[in-house]
Amino acid sequence: MAHLLEVEALSVSFAHDDGAVAAVRDASFYVSRGETLAIVGESGSGKSVTSRAIMRLLAANAKLSKESAIRFDGHDLGKLSDRQMRTVRGGRIAMIFQEPMSSLNPLYRIGDQIVEAIVTHRPMKKQAALAEALELLKQVRIPEPEMRLQQYPHQLSGGQRQRVMIAMAIANGPDLLIADEPTTALDVTVQAEILALLSQLQKSRNMGMILITHDLGIVERHSDRVCVMRRGEIVERGATKDVFAAPRHAYTRKLLASEPRGVPEPLTEAAPVVMQARNLDVFFEIRSGGLFSSKSHSLRAVNDLTLDVRRGETLGIVGESGSGKSTLGKAMLRLLNARGGEILWQGEHLEGKDRAAMRPLRPKLQVVFQDPFASLNPRMSVRDLVEEGLIVNGMGRDRRERETMVREALAAVDLDPNCLNRFPHEFSGGQRQRIAIARAVVLRPEFVLLDEPTSALDLSVQAQIIELLRDLQRRYGLTYLFISHDLKVVKALCHNVVVIQNGEVRERGPTEAVLSRPEHPYTQRLIEAAFRA
Structure with missing residues (x-):
């Protein structure tokens, strides 16, 4: 049976004034329906470049080798027109980007951006799409979701912006979800719930998923197979349980052994x-409603807080x-x-x-x-x-x-x-x-x-x-x-x-x-x- 996604001999380089820099070298992997492939590696190893190559979102100075092939559901993505690719992107293949603040438009309200993601791929009236956007925000556990629809990205915390990105990605029920650090900005208590939500959606829709993350605990608990990347090359691959139990490559062993260590040097008692x-209070004025029915109320963000x-x-x-x-x-x-x-x-x-x-x-x-x-x-x-x-x-x-x-x-x-x-x-x-x-x-x-x-x-x-x-x-x-x-x-x-x-x-x-x-x-x-x- 054919795989949902097949990537063969992917090589990506970037042209610079001082020559071309190879970011990905001869990477091959596949993703089947209903499974999760994790791609792990250090920052700069080529993980995100690989995901953007699949989405055809690389920078203008990027170049794919002639041997590179990316097939989705039997179709060669490299041969699709830009218009055809826009239909696939966000509809059948969706992506949760690593940096939500640079992915969300700062000039538009959160509700409008989710609505746009919905109506671009499905014929739906704005009011119905807005109701669906509200349900999506509830699914990803954003507090006070009705209010968030009226807010702008800068008015949300980093974790809340990441949850908005997840809501936009799952809005159209994609066949393949590429999650590039999907829980990076989320606290530990919400991480598990978001990942459980993605797993639930995956099972209910038989969705394939590529999980790009630096959190090896997430990889171990939420992926079926794993590819380990280093300097643009896949140095190890296999079933997640096998790689974690008996890593073969020295780089994989290094990653598995890495975690924050040490303690701070003692602080001088006499340090001033x-x-x-002192008793700090910070409020935000939140506006909702239309031009002629605008309402506002105060949201208390910091309450009588004192620290030295x-x-x-x-x-x-x-x-x-x-x-x-x-x-x-x-x-x-x-x-x-x-x-x-x-x-x-x-x-x-x-x-x-x-x-x-x-x-x-x-x-x-x-x-x-x-x-x-x-x-x-x-x-x-x-x-x-x-x-x-x-x-x-x-x-x-x-x-x-x-x-x-x-x-x-x-x-x-x-x-x-x-x-x-x-x-x-x-x-x-x-x-x-x-x-x-x-x-x-x-x-x-x-x-x-x-x-x-x-x-x-x-x-x-x-x-x-x-x-x-x-x-x-x-x-x-x-x-x-x-x-x-x-x-x-x-x-x-x-x-x-x-x-x-x-x-x-x-x-x-x-x-x-x-x-x-x-x-x-x-x-x-x-x-x-x-x-x-």
Whole structure:
């Protein structure tokens, strides 16, 4: 019996000024109806390029070899016209992308985007499609789904945006679902429910699935077969249970042995408090209805929250998606306004400062966002991205000195300083995150907000980024506010931890004590979900 998808001798290269770079080399695999094939490997191994080749969504400078063949349900996708491929894409083959903020249109409401995904492939009136969109949001467990239909992508948390992407992907009941890191931005308690939902849809519709992930626990529990990729090549393949039980390739054994390790260096008892939040309240005004029947109400994202961060400390902020973690961090850096409470940086009040008054403090207070592809301007080279902050803040005497500072920052994050003229799309997810970190440290900050900096990275690269952050902290005396839903990473990096639910503190204390002896039921539930595998 023919397989649903057959990929043979897939080779993809990208043309650059200094020659072609091979991203995928001679990859062959298949997917049958009703089964899940997992593709695993480090960041930059070619996993996402492979999935985009299937969808015919590669960049203009990409080239497939003449021997490459991709057949779906007996049809050669390479021979379909663009119009025919648009019918297949999103209808019969759907994809959940790794970076939801760059995949969702920032100018359109969530409801309109899901409706568009439905009516593009099925004749349906908008009202009926909107009702179906609401049901889809309920299926992926978005809180207050009626309200979310009226919101824009930037008003949702990273995890909520990922759930919207999943809803759009399953909207038309595809025959093949390509899930590129489908639970990357989701907390551990929702991960299992989303994966169970995908498994349920798969069984009910006999759907084939390609699961691209760096989470080996997910691979072990939710895939039938696995392909391990390294530097564009498939180095091992087989039934998942066989590969996990007896991996043959050294690289596979390395992946299976990788996880966040170590503990933070002890914090000096006399370390002074440098950043404070006192009784902080943050609200969002949510509008719904049409032009003549507009209604608004306040959504409380942070509720009377108080915390201290000491010099040289890494303070972890943990909680489920939508709990208010990122909102808290952005409010403390005055990237959004708080309605009440105080924010103090080294004793100086920030809550009343306008944009001009905050500007002299910006080099000292930096941020690394969750989604590096969305936070890095795709039209700017690496040099321009890292140098921009120096120019804005008047640092460096001339272009030559700024270039030296940029090269030093790239070297500090273990990137080749000679990549100055390359663009973000030419790098892997882990490399893009290093660029984002370089852009922050080039300004020699004292305080860095790290918003899920490792969530999109595979385990082996996570460990590298953790070591990088430790090294930068030692070298520059940095203080970190570390926001994450990954408790294994928090355990390895954070001195203390604050557990947040619905914008309120449920528990706080030394990381080891909270994670080994949690007192609040919510913390207990998070820890059970994170460490049960």
